[in-house]
Amino acid sequence: MIDLRSDTVTQPTPEMLEVMHQADTGDDVYGEDPTVNELERFAAALTGKEAAVFAPTGTQSNLIGLLSHCQRGHEYIVGHGAHTYMYEGGGAAVLGGIQPCPLPFAMDGSLPLDEVERAIKPDDAHFAITRLLCLENTQAGKVLPLEYLRHFSALAQRYELRRHLDGARVFNAAVAQSVPVAQICEHFDTVSICLSKGLACPVGSLLVGDQETIRSARRWRKMLGGGMRQAGILAAAGLYALKNNVARLHEDHEKAARVAEALATLPNIRLQEEPQTNMVMLAQDTVVEPLQQHLLEAGIKISGVRWVFHQDVSDDDVDKILDACRSFA
Known part of the structure; x- marks a missing residue:
């Protein structure tokens, strides 16, 4: 059967299964799984970030990113068809008390910056506190232009807002633009990367960012039940994918x-x-x-x-x- 429903249906190759079988393992909650640690170091270096945390799903890696940036009563501005808003069970609102402010995507998958700027709330007790801007790249298979990302980042910094990217398919964007993935990630404080889509791992995602935010995300991961034990078996697939399946x-x-x-x-x-x-x-x-x-x-x-x-x-x-x-x- 040929399956075009999603790239999440990919199966691990014999080579990936072999490195999983051979993986060194330890207790990741104690920080003692050498393969998980290697995956996190490699992903951080690849994306130009200080640190990374391995999560079982992309929904969780997005959620721990949002929870690490925002507190209850904060707001994140997001696309009205974005995964973090539409397809993740309302986790940010239900579990974090974080209000989404959805805006229509433009035809190219971007959020129009004039609309974003108008949606940023003033310092007024009537409003939730705008804290975070979220993008998705790729969005419905469309690649956000690098020039747009520069303007987006400048807008966020002007208003002292944090920036999160749902980069489930960010490597597709990097390959399409013939740039290192770090050139995309530099415009965001955190990036969620899915390993189980085009990179063809059986499970797993990563959140990359600065040390402080990733330390907070690791704590949220534990609270959400994402702390894993001998997870090196899974992390080995991620390492193989990042080294062999991007190009x-x-x-x-x-x-x-x-x-x-x-x-x-x-x-x-x-x-x-x-x-x-x-x-x-x-x-x-x-x-x-x-x-x-x-x-x-x-x-x-x-x-x-x-x-x-x-x-x-x-x-x-x-x-x-x-x-x-x-x-x-």
């Missing part, structure tokens, strides 16, 4: 581009736009159900208008996808 992300981008180019020639399938990374986005008015059923009968799973390419979609799979789409047309 190959361009292959996923190329497959998405190839599929999009072919779909653009078909009469009854419309695209939102050309893909920038590993996601093909169909037009929102696409009637998905008959297409979904047709593809399923051909051995292809989709969940809607977002098709996500990853290491487990081969070139032969792309041929099968295109054949099935042409027969549907």
